[in-house]
Amino acid sequence: VFDRESVSAYFYAGNLWVGYDNQRSVAGKIGYAKRKGLVGYFFWELSQDSNWSLATQ
Structure with a gap:
């Protein structure tokens, strides 16, 4: 399920x-950070992205 309010x-x-x-959630959160002029985005766990499909977006 995707929750639009929490973008998760x-x-x-x-x-x-x-x-x-x-x-979808990573794209939404990075878009928010860019709109706010933030210089980075952090997420907790990368090891489950074994084929780097999220990390290389």
């Missing part, structure tokens, strides 16, 4: 909830 993706099953960044 998540899924849940029963009482398990997992939030994560995907291509």
Whole structure:
């Protein structure tokens, strides 16, 4: 599921909830940073991007 308000993706099953960044959320957050004149963007975990599909965008 993509939540437009928090600009994040998540899924849940029963009482398990997992939030994560995907291509859409990373693009939205980087766009926000650029519009605000910020000079960087940080995200927590890169090791799961094994084929660098998000990191090279």
